[in-house]
Amino acid sequence: MGREILxxxxxxxxxxxxLQHKGKKGALMPILHEGQKIFGCLPLEVQKRISExxxxxxxxxYGVVTFYSQFTLEPKGEYTIGVCLGTACYxxxxxxxxDKIKREVNVEIGATSPDGKFSLEATRCIxxxxxxxxxxVNEDVYGRLVEGDVPGIIAxx
Amino acid sequence: xxxxxxxxxxxxxxxxxxxxxxxxxxVFRAELSKYNLTNEVKLVxxxxxGLCEAGPIVIIYPEGAFYSHVKVKDVTxxxxxxxxxxxxxxxxxxxxxVVDSKVRSINEVDFYKKQQRVALRNxxxxxxxDITEYIAFDxxxxxxxxxxxLQPEDVIEIVKKSGLRGRGGGGFPTGLKWEFTYRAQGxxxxxxxxxxxxxxxxxMDRSVLEGDPHxxxxxxxxxxxxxxxxxxxxxxxxxxxxxxxxxxIAIDQAKEYGLLGKNIFGTEFSFDLEIRLGAGAFVCxxxxxxxxxxxxxxxxxxxxxxxxxxxxxxxxxxxxxxxxTYANIPQIILKGPEWFAGIGTEKSxxxxxxxxxGKINNTGLLEIPMGTTLREVIFEVGGGIPDGKAFKAVQTGxxxxxxxxxxxxxxxxxxxxxxxxxxxxxSGGMIVMDEDNCMVDIARFFxxxxxxxxxxxCTPCREGTKRMLEILExxxxxxxxxxxxxxxxxxxxxxxxxxLCGLGQTAPNPVLSTLRYFRNExxxxxxxxxxxxxxxxxxxxxxxxxEACKKxxxxxxxxxxxxxxxVKGKEAYKIRQEQCIKCGACMEACPFKAIERx
Amino acid sequence: MKSLEELEKIREEALKKVDIRHxxxxxxxxVGMATCGISAGARPVLMALVEEVKKRNLKEVVVSxxxxxxxxxxxxxxxVYRPGHEKVTYVEMTVDKAKRVLLEHIxxxxxxxxxxxxxxx
Numbered sequence: 053m054g055r056e057i058l059x060x061x062x063x064x065x066x067x068x069x070x071l072q073h074k075g076k077k078g079a080l081m082p083i084l085h086e087g088q089k090i091f092g093c094l095p096l097e098v099q100k101r102i103s104e105x106x107x108x109x110x111x112x113x114y115g116v117v118t119f120y121s122q123f124t125l126e127p128k129g130e131y132t133i134g135v136c137l138g139t140a141c142y143x144x145x146x147x148x149x150x151d152k153i154k155r156e157v158n159v160e161i162g163a164t165s166p167d168g169k170f171s172l173e174a175t176r177c178i179x180x181x182x183x184x185x186x187x188x189v190n191e192d193v194y195g196r197l198v199e200g201d202v203p204g205i206i207a208x209x
Numbered sequence: 210x211x212x213x214x215x216x217x218x219x220x221x222x223x224x225x226x227x228x229x230x231x232x233x234x235x236v237f238r239a240e241l242s243k244y245n246l247t248n249e250v251k252l253v254x255x256x257x258x259g260l261c262e263a264g265p266i267v268i269i270y271p272e273g274a275f276y277s278h279v280k281v282k283d284v285t286x287x288x289x290x291x292x293x294x295x296x297x298x299x300x301x302x303x304x305x306x307v308v309d310s311k312v313r314s315i316n317e318v319d320f321y322k323k324q325q326r327v328a329l330r331n332x333x334x335x336x337x338x339d340i341t342e343y344i345a346f347d348x349x350x351x352x353x354x355x356x357x358x359l360q361p362e363d364v365i366e367i368v369k370k371s372g373l374r375g376r377g378g379g380g381f382p383t384g385l386k387w388e389f390t391y392r393a394q395g396x397x398x399x400x401x402x403x404x405x406x407x408x409x410x411x412x413m414d415r416s417v418l419e420g421d422p423h424x425x426x427x428x429x430x431x432x433x434x435x436x437x438x439x440x441x442x443x444x445x446x447x448x449x450x451x452x453x454x455x456x457x458i459a460i461d462q463a464k465e466y467g468l469l470g471k472n473i474f475g476t477e478f479s480f481d482l483e484i485r486l487g488a489g490a491f492v493c494x495x496x497x498x499x500x501x502x503x504x505x506x507x508x509x510x511x512x513x514x515x516x517x518x519x520x521x522x523x524x525x526x527x528x529x530x531x532x533x534t535y536a537n538i539p540q541i542i543l544k545g546p547e548w549f550a551g552i553g554t555e556k557s558x559x560x561x562x563x564x565x566x567g568k569i570n571n572t573g574l575l576e577i578p579m580g581t582t583l584r585e586v587i588f589e590v591g592g593g594i595p596d597g598k599a600f601k602a603v604q605t606g607x608x609x610x611x612x613x614x615x616x617x618x619x620x621x622x623x624x625x626x627x628x629x630x631x632x633x634x635x636s637g638g639m640i641v642m643d644e645d646n647c648m649v650d651i652a653r654f655f656x657x658x659x660x661x662x663x664x665x666x667c668t669p670c671r672e673g674t675k676r677m678l679e680i681l682e683x684x685x686x687x688x689x690x691x692x693x694x695x696x697x698x699x700x701x702x703x704x705x706x707x708x709l710c711g712l713g714q715t716a717p718n719p720v721l722s723t724l725r726y727f728r729n730e731x732x733x734x735x736x737x738x739x740x741x742x743x744x745x746x747x748x749x750x751x752x753x754x755x756e757a758c759k760k761x762x763x764x765x766x767x768x769x770x771x772x773x774x775x776v777k778g779k780e781a782y783k784i785r786q787e788q789c790i791k792c793g794a795c796m797e798a799c800p801f802k803a804i805e806r807x
Numbered sequence: 808m809k810s811l812e813e814l815e816k817i818r819e820e821a822l823k824k825v826d827i828r829h830x831x832x833x834x835x836x837x838v839g840m841a842t843c844g845i846s847a848g849a850r851p852v853l854m855a856l857v858e859e860v861k862k863r864n865l866k867e868v869v870v871s872x873x874x875x876x877x878x879x880x881x882x883x884x885x886x887v888y889r890p891g892h893e894k895v896t897y898v899e900m901t902v903d904k905a906k907r908v909l910l911e912h913i914x915x916x917x918x919x920x921x922x923x924x925x926x927x928x
Binding site: 116120123142143144179180182183195 | 223224264448487505
């Protein structure tokens with residue numbers, strides 16, 4: 053990876069966001085969402101800055117960040133493959149798709165591949181049940197999958 | 210004044226967007242300008258039409274032609290033939306809408322025939338990003354009427370009289386909730402909307418937000434007037450980017466038109482709305498956890514009482530309803546509580562939206578009057594089970610619900626009937642399963658979900674569901690004992706009665722209901738070490754049928770662990786069971802179907 | 808938004824835009840829009856009809872298009888279907904003729920015989 057994320061520029065963007073929300077009730081969650089967009093993740097350094105600016109204890113912020121599955125402390129791979137494990141996808145064979153991806157890209161669920169290219173996630177229902185089983189690669193959605201489709205999709209990235 | 214002779218409605222719901230409807234819109238735009246039709250034909254991106262299975266969907270008015278599975282390459286033909294020359298492209302229409310080579314309007318298609326659309330009335334009809342289209346279909350008239358003609362007490366009375374019950378799952382009478390919040394003492398009150406639709410396989414609320422966001426906004430303003438609140442929050446899960454986007458546009462437009470903000474309709478009433486995003490925690494669908502999350506805390510439930518109506522957001526009285534519940538309100542105000550109470554059964558009034566998914570032909574979103582039977586939903590609206598397979602069960606209520614078997618298909622759907630069957634209405638997910646689904650595995654799947662989503666605050670849920678999952682894993686791996694089933698049952702009952710919030714209290718339901726109706730499958734796993742549906746991998750074995758084997762050796766080449774022996778052309782091949790990893794590669798590879806799975 | 812009247816005004820304006828998306832019981836006016844019809848000038852006829860229907864706020868009238876009606880030499884052709892009445896076929900239509908048909912036939916209920924296919928044949 054080695055991408056530098058804790059840049060001065062990112063911090064000043066964060067400050068702007070904090071200024072926008074400061075004083076509003078329940079401002080922490082919106083700031084964390086925006087912060088994750090800016091930095092790609094919410095490492096301790098970023099949480100510390102939010103803590104100082106909002107005057108909220110670090111422990112509380114850490115508690116919130118680790119509670120919600122969408123917030124992450126570590127940067128993700130370049131592409132995040134999300135395989136929907138909602139019920140509709142599951143009964144239509146999403147598990148097989150996940151197993152195939154694990155073998156193809158050599159990655160475990162919730163982890164990033166050794167080359168830093170792909171992160172694999174088992175996501176909650178994304179609501180595209182009509183296309184089950186479904187997977188997403190960043191913004192792209194692939195539906196009505198069979199195991200054999202996986203290598204072709206991976207090869208595109 | 211814009212005048213168009215044809216309107217092309219393109220579904221912009223999540224389902225159709227995922228299957229490429231955005232691209233189709235762009236190509237339409239290009240084609241229309243190529244043929245100089247831009248001033249005659251209007252392109253509209255709408256919310257979900259409901260029949261996601263047939264997506265991407267395009268409907269062209271005034272003919273009401275219903276094109277399904279539209280591909281980019283079809284757009285040119287539709288433009289040239291239909292829009293330019295006026296010939297409907299019959300072979301691209303949804304199959305069912307063509308009978309004896311005559312085109313039927315979409316309302317006559319089986320999928321829509323039994324439906325009655327109240328909450329979804331505008332979905333797939335209006336452009337959700339244009340407030341004037343909502344207003345054209347009677348939008349904000351209910352708010353106008355309430356503010357200028359009615360007292361808060363009158364509004365509450367109307368909602369009570371309608372018999373509307375909470376659509377988020379619990380089924381609590383909505384009017385009573387409004388009354389409690391109205392009566393509660395407080396200098397500040399809030400109105401909140403639960404759009405944290407977390408049940409896997411449920412996407413009703415998302416479709417309403419995507420297709421008709423103003424209905425929710427209008428209803429929340431009405432609720433604000435009724436209970437005495439001037440600030441509202443909509444809590445939406447972050448997994449719904451399209452819904453969030455449209456909702457924000459809708460709120461901005463409502464503000465611009467003065468339908469949110471100060472002195473609405475020239476009255477004393479002021480109301481403002483804000484969106485708050487979830488961050489991937491299922492428990493936040495529970496009302497008290499949701500309130501904590503809006504406040505910017507960990508989304509853990511609070512003990513009740515006090516109920517949110519008394520002490521909600523920031524300890525102030527808060528009215529919290531679900532998206533679909535709100536979507537019914539403007540219609541109830543306009544058409545009257547008697548009209549609404551005239552639909553449905555004695556104790557469950559109105560309609561209910563369901564997300565139909567799993568092993569069913571017409572996957573999608575449907576809205577039916579309460580009291581419709583499961584059979585009608587699955588076999589008439591849903592079009593039955595694909596590939597000629599047998600129906601096994603329908604799962605309702607998501608991870609909090611249970612399975613219902615073929616014996617009970619004629620049960621009219623309402624809150625109380627479903628609970629009597631050991632399931633529940635839930636938010637409206639309906640997943641159909643066929644003979645290839647293993648019910649023990651399904652129970653394990655749901656437990657896996659709740660274990661992952663348990664917030665960890667109370668012990669029965671945190672520890673208990675984990676132990677239940679371990680037992681289920683043991684059983685699906687063929688290591689279960691008869692005592693395990695008993696232990697599973699007693700654990701389930703303990704967790705049900707001692708958990709803090711709805712998540713824990715209902716988490717054992719999938720296990721209890723599968724034990725109730727599919728005990729034989731549990732027994733097969735435990736006693737015979739066999740998975741009747743052929744799902745649980747550890748219990749399967751692959752066998753080569755000697756008589757059918759053509760001795761080609763393809764399977765032996767495919768086997769990743771090299772456990773298939775034989776001599777090419779001379780001796781039938783055999784699998785060494787103790788080394789087999791049950792990957793199924795040999796079965797897929799065999800050109801003669803000589804390998805069976807047991 | 809200051810009053811109910813203001814909302815009603817927006818509603819009426821907006822309704823004209825989306826009115827087309829209803830299934831209707833009433834009159835259907837169909838314009839032949841195959842290649843022959845278009846080249847004979849069916850498109851302006853169609854647009855004129857759409858415009859007139861909107862202008863007069865005729866809620867139960869649908870203007871629609873169809874393919875080749877089969878008598879290409881008499882294009883543009885407009886057919887009027889009314890529940891309980893025989894189909895009326897107008898031929899060799901122009902924008903002005905179409906406007907007259909709308910006024911006299913659709914609004915007032917008098918078929919203009921001289922434009923119909925029977926008169927021309």
